[in-house]
Amino acid sequence: MSPSLSFFDIHKHHGERTILAVKVLHLRPGEIIHLSGRNGAGKTTLLKIIAGLQAPDRALIGEGNARITWQRAVTRLRRQVVYLHQRPFMFDASVADNLGYGLRATGVARHAIGARVREALDKAGLACMAQRRARTLSGGEQQRLALARAWVLRPRVLLLDEPTANMDAQSRQQTWELLGSILNDELSMVVTSHEASGPGVRGCQRLHLDQGRLSPAVATGARPDNIIAWPMDTQPYCETGH
């Protein structure tokens, strides 16, 4: 199993205003973190810093005993972490080409790409739409495609920024099922929601971000009894307690 990926002293300011002041965040393989917080609490900024897409004022990345600065780790972060926007961006290409983009970008052998794309199409239930323009898919289908496009890269960390916002119940259900099916012992996931009692997995780590500071969700008013059950929560991955 891969070691944890840890972040220390993540600081981000905008002028005098503190956007983020996170002391420590551990991303453990096989674990889901449900990150809640109001709009503007800094959730997206935190995810983008973890993904290597937005530079913090300062942050240290730790793996095992080693700690290096975010700037030195950024290339590695981009290789190991995939960030999914709340509304995923689809390239102006077919569903299959969208799925293969990351594989081509990361230099996966041409003969292997086809097989992995087909596997991802099946996983996301999009096999019948492989040649459709990705932008013609519905919101829920695009979200599933974005998840499959990330999953096919076998990332170490998957960051999902409010993945089911504005979805109908059926699309939400399909997205949760897909999320549940792609989690494994090598992958850690962070899922954000602006609701403290938003969708999550019973037993998984629940954190709350308020004014840039991270704390356990329950301490900031989350209502555990109101947690929406993860459709796949009968699977053991969330109960292993890493």
Place this chain on the structure above:
Amino acid sequence: MESLSDASRRAFELLLSGNAELWGIIGISFSVSLRAIAIATPPALLLAFVLVYTRFPGRRLMLSVFNTLMAVPAVVVGLSLYLLLSRSGPLGDLRLLFTQTAMVIGQIVLSFPILVAMGHSAMAAADQRLWETALTLGAGRTRAMLTLLHEVRYGLLIAILAGFGRIIAEIGTSMMVGGNILHHTRNIPTAIALETSKGAFAQGIALGMVLLLLAFALNMLLSVFQQHEAPAT
């Protein structure tokens, strides 16, 4: 002096008869302008990309300068180049004055700001998620840049067509640094000016028709590309 209708009829006859001199002039026009736009486009779009995706002191000023230069009179560019390339000028030893190369240089100078400014607008209007998605899926900066160029290709084609439309019809630079030499540097606009001054309206009108036809074709292409510029959802 012949009537407009007579001149127009003779202009059609000239075009359809395959008049060698007339078609030679049209060939020079396209050859010079296509070379100019082909040379100017890659560095201009690269600069536009840098202006969108990097932050450095003077970036906004640079952008304002390119926006201003979009409207620079061709004759001013021609005059400046003439002074540089004339025998007593700093680049006089290159002996480029009154050559097609000088015309190409002039047209590069004219089209470059249009390509930078319009290319910048097209790239700046691209969805921010595009760049982040490319990076997070493992693309390096070069691949991410190529992805961006592909995604905004219709906007960039519009910039290129606008730049080409500007230089194919310009007269100031071509006249001053080309010299309007028959079979050598005479292009459509300089030929129209010359033939009109001689009272030979038929050839002027024939060449004008070519320019009008070209303008129409460019506009049709622009509308086609603008229709394709559907935003990502």
